[in-house]
Amino acid sequence: MKKIWLIIVFVSLLFSCSDNNKSNKNPNIPNYSVNLSVDMNLPAYSNLKFVSNGVIIPNYGAKGIIIFNAGSGYNAFDAACPNQPITGCVAMTIDGINAVCSCDKSSYSLFTGLGGKEYPLKQYRVEVTGTVIHVYN
Structure with a gap:
């Protein structure tokens, strides 16, 4: 019985650790x-203290990084249009709770990164310590 339980645990860990996320394989x-x-104490980023607010930070990632306060935490996405060639579009813009592609006007939720197209927004990891948001991959 113990062997069966260990096999089940091993298989579930194996599948939970796999990287099937399309956003990482775009x-x-x-x-x-x-x-x-x-640092959210700086004026340029102070609106990140409030739910449903986001900022675009240029010169990081492919086309800049979008940081968004989702209420339950912070999300960080690349500002490159996920379903367009990298050289074809300028950085996405923020429109309320969505990021909008400059080429095809596709809209992507900043809560989930989904936009109804083949690829979602490319997401980065986020850690928050006090008022500092750390975005990395």
């Missing part, structure tokens, strides 16, 4: 190294 967006810290 052929349109290169994998750039990202290591960014933002």
